[in-house]
Amino acid sequence: QVHLVQSGAEVKKPGASVKVSCKAFGYTFTRYGIHWVRQAPGHRLEWMGWINAGNTKYSEKFQGRVTITRDTSASTAYMELSSLTFEDTAVYYCARDDGGPNTFWGQGTLVTVSS
Amino acid sequence: EIVMTQSPATLSVSPGERATLSCRASQSVSSNLAWYQQKPGQAPRLLIYGASTRPTGIPARFSGSGSGTDFTLTISSLQSEDFAVYYCQQYNNWLTFGGGTKVEIK
Numbered sequence: 312q313v314h315l316v317q318s319g320a321e322v323k324k325p326g327a328s329v330k331v332s333c334k335a336f337g338y339t340f341t342r343y344g345i346h347w348v349r350q351a352p353g354h355r356l357e358w359m360g361w362i363n364a365g366n367t368k369y370s371e372k373f374q375g376r377v378t379i380t381r382d383t384s385a386s387t388a389y390m391e392l393s394s395l396t397f398e399d400t401a402v403y404y405c406a407r408d409d410g411g412p413n414t415f416w417g418q419g420t421l422v423t424v425s426s
Numbered sequence: 427e428i429v430m431t432q433s434p435a436t437l438s439v440s441p442g443e444r445a446t447l448s449c450r451a452s453q454s455v456s457s458n459l460a461w462y463q464q465k466p467g468q469a470p471r472l473l474i475y476g477a478s479t480r481p482t483g484i485p486a487r488f489s490g491s492g493s494g495t496d497f498t499l500t501i502s503s504l505q506s507e508d509f510a511v512y513y514c515q516q517y518n519n520w521l522t523f524g525g526g527t528k529v530e531i532k
Contacts, residue, residue, distance in 0.1 A: 356513060357519040404469055411517040412460040416469035
């Protein structure tokens with residue numbers, strides 16, 4: 312049974328960085344890419360970036376501030392966002408890349424930026 | 427970036443009635459269009475991909491149509507569990523999402 316389990320909620324100060332993990336279960340991790348999507352309060356779902364094999368692709372909006380990595384031995388993907396501002400308060404999701412649509416999603420990780 | 431526009435923002439429907447949701451892309455996405463349902467505190471759930479294909483386990487009352495720039499999600503007879511927010515997503519050029527349509531009880 313496929314599922315993605317994300318790390319717990321985080322509270323960060325402005326200017327700090329946050330790293331969220333996404334551990335995959337129930338499938339061969341290396342056969343699928345992982346997308347990262349966030350949802351700020353009152354905003355639409357927003358694509359941040361993607362990783363597969365040795366490749367990454369980032370949204371222009373987050374280029375330079377986001378780093379997506381993976382540890383294949385742990386079947387885990389990571390998303391690190393730096394230089395946090397209050398506008399980065401959001402729920403961050405990982406989702407499996409099923410060749411286009413996203414059938415499987417993590418449960419979401421709430422990141423709160425607060426002074 | 428491909429901009430996805432959904433309408434209406436809110437749709438008030440009585441249980442058992444039909445709901446029709448629209449999604450428009452700023453440029454053609456072919457049939458690379460998905461629909462998701464999201465309830466409070468939950469991750470999105472895939473309902474439709476390829477504009478009109480239901481994944482295994484999605485009820486037949488959900489149907490999708492369209493290609494190019496104009497798409498429709500139809501819920502033929504709303505059940506209580508269908509009141510939620512619905513998002514369209516294009517995956518023709520990475521991913522972008524619409525602003526959502528909230529389907530509420532009339």
